Structures are given as C-alpha cells and as structure tokens.
Amino acid sequence: MGKRDTNRDEKRQLIVTTARKLMQVREVSDFSMRTLAEVAGVSSATPYALFGSKQALIAAVMDTDFADFMTALTAEPNQGFDVFFRLVDVTAELFEKNPGYYSTGAQAIQATTDQTLTSHFSLPRHGLFKDLVSDAIQRGEICHQINPDSLALNLGHQFYGWIQAWAKGNITLPDMVARTKYGLGLGLAAVATEASRAQLLEQVVAIQATLPEAGVLKTKPTPNKKQEAVS
Amino acid sequence: MGKRDTNRDEKRQLIVTTARKLMQVREVSDFSMRTLAEVAGVSSATPYALFGSKQALIAAVMDTDFADFMTALTAEPNQGFDVFFRLVDVTAELFEKNPGYYSTGAQAIQATTDQTLTSHFSLPRHGLFKDLVSDAIQRGEICHQINPDSLALNLGHQFYGWIQAWAKGNITLPDMVARTKYGLGLGLAAVATEASRAQLLEQVVAIQATLPEAGVLKTKPTPNKKQEAVS
DNA sequence: AATAAAACTAAAACGTGTTTTAGTTAGCTA
DNA sequence: TAGCTAACTAAAACACGTTTTAGTTTTATT
Structure with a gap:
C-alpha cells in the first residue's frame, strides 16, 4: 500500500472519528455535513469524495462499532x-450507553434507500438469528x-422494527425490550415443540403484564409554529 | 360555517387533489412543494399555511382514501x-392498483416524526386488529x-413493517403478502387453542415454502455517481 | 360604509444534502 | 529532476423543505 492510499485511509478515519463524535452529542439534527467538514478541518466535498453520501458515511461510522456489537x-452462552x-x-444495554449515537445511526440506516447499506447491517444480524434458530x-x-431462514427473517424483522420505533422516539427503551421479547416469544412459541412451548407462553404472558396499553402513545399537539404577532 | 371557512376548505381540497395526482405519477421524488404549488396555481406558502408541512399534507391526502381502505x-366476512x-x-390488492401512490404515502408517513400523524394511521389499524383478536x-x-391490545399491537407492527419494506422497494408485493402472512400466522399459532393451532401451522408451513431465501435480497452496486472525464 | 381580522400572495431567505468547477497539492514514475 | 495523475480544496451552485416578510385581497363585524 503506497503512501497515497495510506493518506486516504487516514483521512477516512479522521472523518469517521469526527462524525462519531458529532453523532454522540444527542440531537440528531446537530450533524450537518458542513459542520462535520469544518470540525474535521476538511473541505465539505471530501466526505462525499470518500464516502459518497451522508448515509454511507454514517454506515461507515457504525461499521467500526459493529464488531463490538456482534x-x-x-458472547452470551x-x-x-x-x-x-x-x-x-444486550442490545438495549448497548443502546443505553450511547443513545444518541445508536438512535442517529439507526435512523440513518433506515432512511437510506441504498440496498447495500441496509443489507450490510441486516445480513449479519440475520445470520446470527439463523444460527440461533438452527441450533434450537x-x-x-x-x-x-x-425453515431457519424464514423464521430468522421474521424474528429479525420484528427486532429491527422495534429498534426503529425506539430510534424515532415512539417508545422508550424498556418498552422496546418488552415488545421485542413479546414478539420473539410469540414467534418461537408457535413453532416450539410441546415441551418448551408451555414455558415460553408463560414468559410471554408475564411480559404481556408489563406492557403499556397501545392507546397510551406519546402524543404531542400538532406543531403549530405560528407565533402570535406581538401587537 | 361562514364563507371564510368554506373558501379555506375548498383550497384545502384543491391542494389535496393536486397532491394526490402528483403522488400517483410513480416517482416519489417527482413531488416537490414548489411544483405542487405551481400546478395547483397557488402560492408555495399556502400549503404550509393550511397543512403545516409536506408530511402533514400527504397525511391529509391519504386520509381521504383511508375510509375506503378501512x-x-x-367488508370481508x-x-x-x-x-x-x-x-x-385486500391491502395488497389496494396497493397493486396504485403502487406509486401508496408507496409515496407509506414512506411519508414513516419519515415523519410527528406523533399525531403516525398515530392517526396506526390507531384505526390497531383498532381493527384488536377487534379481530377480541372476536377470536x-x-x-x-x-x-x-391481552387483545398487546397481541394486536404485535400483529400490526409486523404488518406495518413489511409494508414499509415494500414501500422502500426492498421486497415485492407478493413477497410482502407472504412474509406478512407468515408473521401473522406465527403470532396467532402461538396463542391459538389446540383445535385451531394445527391447521394454522399447516398454513404457515405452506407459506414458508413460497418464501424466497433471505440471502437473495436485491442488491445494487454502490452508487458511483462519478462519471469519467470525457477525455 | 368603515374597520378589523383573517387568508392569501409573491418573493426572498435560511439551512439542508449534494454536485460541480477550477485550481492546488502531494505522491508516483520515467 | 520533470511531469503526470490522483487527491484534495475552496467556493459556488442546485434543488429541496420550510419560514419569513410585506403587501394585498376577502370576509365578518360594528
């Protein structure tokens, strides 16, 4: 690898690191490509030259942490x-440590229409679920x-959906945990052999007791940004 | 209702109608507020005065068709x-008649952070599911x-998620149908009484056979928009 | 009829993501 | 060392959603 490539990689690293810092300051919107470029001390065209788009950059950021995630x-028995x-x-614990970061990342992943990005994240997760199902x-x-593939896809779909709901601020983290467990528990109970099934359903019913009513969704009044004329 | 309100409602109607037309011309991006205002023969500030945001407008558009949807x-026995x-x-049939329209709408609903808008759509759907579960x-x-509430929320969540996957172009419509039925079938089989359960699982396994492998996701190459210099 | 309030307009402006242009730097190769 | 090329820069530009400003029309009230 020549020095040219080395420099490029260093710049990539610099941008990714800076982006991660910005992503961690909670407010999702506090992260524009212009401020990123400014903070990183780089032209605003550079991130686009190196990553292609904001979403691709965010994906690159999350990628560096993805190994830890997996x-x-x-690591669990x-x-x-x-x-x-x-x-x-485990996922919730991770999210709790760095809510702004993961929330921003999840929203970016979901907002992108780039198939390679989404599959980049969905495939490893799917692989994990598939392995767990196969083992079971x-x-x-x-x-x-x-079919492990089909079941794993369904479980992963539910997981992903509730994560997105949390990232958007529709539900709290404990709620995400409960609803996801409820969904996974149902899906597994459906296909569990007789021995395991009863116990699973018991757990599901226990979780059900902790769930808030669906009607009780956080609602804000319609955003009425018109301020009244000050006489 | 005074004439002032009548006029406002007429203008709302005009904008909604124009917006629906634009939403139906397939390409999601062929719909900017500026062109909408131009086509409707209205100032570009007016839709914001009447609806507040693009997403709210789209919600209003979909709202007019929502009754038909419900x-x-x-209508089914x-x-x-x-x-x-x-x-x-039934949902898929509806989507098939007007894919661009529903796809645009679904994406807009999902993109919004406005809780009132999302709950505006999720609550009636949730109510329907809840009724069906209660009946069962x-x-x-x-x-x-x-608890009908909890189960209905889970079923609705899965439904909504696969619709979003379709709207984003990640899966085809038949695929959406199959994966949703698979998910609903599992969730219901888990809690079905012994008599109904066997038959349900049979159906689920039958659906499973029609599902494509998860690995076979549509993937495009990374969007490399750099065109080479023309010598 | 006079006045106040609301609705609407045209146009400019702001902050985005993203692309383009033209010029400069830095590494590689002959 | 000279020259080529990729990488980078600064700056402007584009299209978008959205807001603001200031002026004009329309309606309701007195």
Missing part, C-alpha cells in the same frame, strides 16, 4: 430460548418443519 | 383466522390469557 451479542431474550437485553432445531426445541 | 378491510390473511390480501378470543380460537 461480539457483545454472541447459547442455550435454550433465553438466548433470544438475552439478545434483546437441532436441540429439538423447534419443530424441524421450520 | 371499508375494504372490514369476519370468521376464523382466515380473516387475518384476507386482510393482507370470544369464539375460543385464541386462549383467553392473551
């Missing part, structure tokens, strides 16, 4: 259905008619 | 678990420990 997820629930807990099938906890 | 959904599956079919409980098809 190891945090897979892998036995029984509880591993799915622990997955949710082999342990005889899930009936063998089930 | 009647189309509820309400018996057995099949009603949930028919719900998905009373018919003894779903065990009575289940």
Whole structure:
C-alpha cells in the first residue's frame, strides 16, 4: 500500500472519528455535513469524495462499532430460548450507553434507500438469528418443519422494527425490550415443540403484564409554529 | 360555517387533489412543494399555511382514501383466522392498483416524526386488529390469557413493517403478502387453542415454502455517481 | 360604509444534502 | 529532476423543505 492510499485511509478515519463524535452529542439534527467538514478541518466535498453520501458515511461510522456489537451479542452462552431474550437485553444495554449515537445511526440506516447499506447491517444480524434458530432445531426445541431462514427473517424483522420505533422516539427503551421479547416469544412459541412451548407462553404472558396499553402513545399537539404577532 | 371557512376548505381540497395526482405519477421524488404549488396555481406558502408541512399534507391526502381502505378491510366476512390473511390480501390488492401512490404515502408517513400523524394511521389499524383478536378470543380460537391490545399491537407492527419494506422497494408485493402472512400466522399459532393451532401451522408451513431465501435480497452496486472525464 | 381580522400572495431567505468547477497539492514514475 | 495523475480544496451552485416578510385581497363585524 503506497503512501497515497495510506493518506486516504487516514483521512477516512479522521472523518469517521469526527462524525462519531458529532453523532454522540444527542440531537440528531446537530450533524450537518458542513459542520462535520469544518470540525474535521476538511473541505465539505471530501466526505462525499470518500464516502459518497451522508448515509454511507454514517454506515461507515457504525461499521467500526459493529464488531463490538456482534461480539457483545454472541458472547452470551447459547442455550435454550433465553438466548433470544438475552439478545434483546444486550442490545438495549448497548443502546443505553450511547443513545444518541445508536438512535442517529439507526435512523440513518433506515432512511437510506441504498440496498447495500441496509443489507450490510441486516445480513449479519440475520445470520446470527439463523444460527440461533438452527441450533434450537437441532436441540429439538423447534419443530424441524421450520425453515431457519424464514423464521430468522421474521424474528429479525420484528427486532429491527422495534429498534426503529425506539430510534424515532415512539417508545422508550424498556418498552422496546418488552415488545421485542413479546414478539420473539410469540414467534418461537408457535413453532416450539410441546415441551418448551408451555414455558415460553408463560414468559410471554408475564411480559404481556408489563406492557403499556397501545392507546397510551406519546402524543404531542400538532406543531403549530405560528407565533402570535406581538401587537 | 361562514364563507371564510368554506373558501379555506375548498383550497384545502384543491391542494389535496393536486397532491394526490402528483403522488400517483410513480416517482416519489417527482413531488416537490414548489411544483405542487405551481400546478395547483397557488402560492408555495399556502400549503404550509393550511397543512403545516409536506408530511402533514400527504397525511391529509391519504386520509381521504383511508375510509375506503378501512371499508375494504372490514367488508370481508369476519370468521376464523382466515380473516387475518384476507386482510393482507385486500391491502395488497389496494396497493397493486396504485403502487406509486401508496408507496409515496407509506414512506411519508414513516419519515415523519410527528406523533399525531403516525398515530392517526396506526390507531384505526390497531383498532381493527384488536377487534379481530377480541372476536377470536370470544369464539375460543385464541386462549383467553392473551391481552387483545398487546397481541394486536404485535400483529400490526409486523404488518406495518413489511409494508414499509415494500414501500422502500426492498421486497415485492407478493413477497410482502407472504412474509406478512407468515408473521401473522406465527403470532396467532402461538396463542391459538389446540383445535385451531394445527391447521394454522399447516398454513404457515405452506407459506414458508413460497418464501424466497433471505440471502437473495436485491442488491445494487454502490452508487458511483462519478462519471469519467470525457477525455 | 368603515374597520378589523383573517387568508392569501409573491418573493426572498435560511439551512439542508449534494454536485460541480477550477485550481492546488502531494505522491508516483520515467 | 520533470511531469503526470490522483487527491484534495475552496467556493459556488442546485434543488429541496420550510419560514419569513410585506403587501394585498376577502370576509365578518360594528
């Protein structure tokens, strides 16, 4: 690798690092490409030359932490259905440490129409779910008619959806945990073999008791930004 | 209602109608507030005075069709678990008639951070699901420990998520139907009483057979918009 | 009819993401 | 060392959503 490439990589790193800092200061909107360029001491055209778009840049930022994310997820002992629930807990713990960061990232990922970006994140997550499902099938906890791919996709879909709801501020983090566990619990209970099923349903009903009513959604009044004329 | 209000309502109607026309011409981006104002023969400030934001306007547009949507959904005979599956079919049929329109609308609804707008759409849908679940409980098809509110929210969440995936172009319409039915089928099978459960699982497995592999996601190459210098 | 209030307009402005242009720097190669 | 090329810069520009300003019309009230 020549020095040219090295310099480019260093600049990429610099921009990614700066972007991460900006993403962590809570307010999602406090992060424009112009201020990023200014803070990083770089032309505002450079991030576009190096990453292509704001979303691609954010993806690159999150990518650096993604390894940590995956190891945090897979570090858990892998036995029984509880591993799915622990997955949710671990994710929530991670989010709690850096809410602004993950919220910004999740929203950016979801806002993009670039398929490569989304699959870049969805595929590893899907792989993890698929492995967990396959293991459960082999342990005889899930009936063998089930295609790991299809089930994993459904579980991942639910997970992802509630994460997005949290990122948008529609639900709190504990709520996200409960609703995700509820969804995963249902999906698993449906295909669980008789032995595991009863216990799973018991857990689901227990979670259900902690859920707030759906009607109680946070609602703000219509944003009426017209201020009255000051006489 | 005085003439002032009448005029305002007429102007609202005019803008909504024009907006719907623009939304139907397929390309989501072919719809800027400036062109809308121009086509409607109205100042570009007027839609903001009357609706507040682009998203609110789109919500208003979709609102006019929402009644049709709900009647189309509820027109189906309400018996057995099949009603949930028919719900998905009816939605897909509606989407197929006007893909650009519903796709634009769904994306706009999802992009907004305005809670009132989202709940405006999620609440009636949630109500429908809740009613269906309650009915199923009373018919003894779903065990009575289940809280209709919680289950309905989960089913609606899955439904909504796959609709969004379709609106973003991540999956095809038949795929949306299959994956949604798969998800609903699982959720219902989990809580179905013994009698209904076997049949439901059979249907789920049948749907599963039609699902494409998760790995086969549409992927485009990274958007490399740099064109080469023309010598 | 006179006046106040509201609705609407045209036009400019702001802050975005993004692209383009033209010029400069820095590394590589002959 | 000389020259080529990729990388970078500064600055302007574009289109967008949105807001503001100031002026004009329309309606309701007295």
